[in-house]
C-alpha cells in the first residue's frame with residue numbers, strides 16, 4: 001500500500017486501483033484532523049463522545065483529499081455481525097438524525113456513493129470489481145471474522161451483481177497485528193472449531209492465551225471464497241504498534257477515536 005500525506009491528512013491506498021479514475025478509495029489514519037485528545041485528531045466516529053462538529057469537519061477533510069463530497073459518504077452502525085447490505089444512498093447513515101442501518105458489510109453499484117467503515121483495531125476491507133463496477137466495504141473484528149464476513153461479502157457481490165470472485169480486488173487495511181493481539185481460549189475456539197485451517201493463525205502465548213492474526217484469517221477466508229492471492233493487498237501495519245498513526249482500542253483504551261476507510265465509484 002502507498003502512503004499519501006495531503007495537508008497533514010495521511011492515508012493509504014492501493015496504487016493499482018488509483019490509476020482508475022473511476023474509483024475513489026483511501027484507508028485513513030488518525031492524523032490531520034481537528035479533534036482534541038483522546039480523539040486526536042481525525043476521528044470520524046460520532047458515537048464515542050467527541051463533538052459532532054469535529055467529526056463532521058474530520059469527515060470533510062478525508063473527503064476533500066479524495067475529491068469526493070462528504071455528504072455522499074455512507075456508514076452503517078457496526079454491530080460485529082455478518083450482515084451485508086446492498087445500499088443505494090437512501091438508507092439512514094450514522095451521520096444523520098435517524099436511527100441508522102445496522103450492519104458490518106456494505107456493497108453498491110451506485111455511482112457517487114462512498115462506503116465507509118470505521119475501525120480502531122478491527123480489520124477494514126475494501127473490495128472492488130473493476131469489470132462490473134461494484135464496490136464493497138467490510139468491518140471485520142474477531143466476531144465478524146469468526147462468522148466469515150469477508151467471504152460473505154464476496155458471495156453477496158457475486159449473487160447480487162454477477163461478479164466473478166476471480167475479478168474482485170481486496171485491500172486489507174491497518175488492524176491490530178498478532179504482535180499485539182492476545183486472546184483467550186474461547187476466542188481461539190470460535191475459529192478453530194469452525195475452520196481447522198485457521199489454526200496456523202493462532203500462536204500459543206502462555207496458558208490459555210493466543211496471539212491472533214486477524215489479517216491472516218481474513219486473507220485465508222477471501223482465498224477460500226475464490227479471491228486470487230495476487231488480488232489481495234494487505235497493509236501489514238499494526239494499529240496498536242503504531243498508535244501514533246492509528247486509533248487503537250487496545251493501545252489507547254476507550255474512549256478513543258475511529259479512523260475511516262472509504263471506497264466508491266466516481267460518477
Ligand SMILES: [Zn+2]
Nearest residue numbers: 179180238241
Ligand atoms: Zn503490534
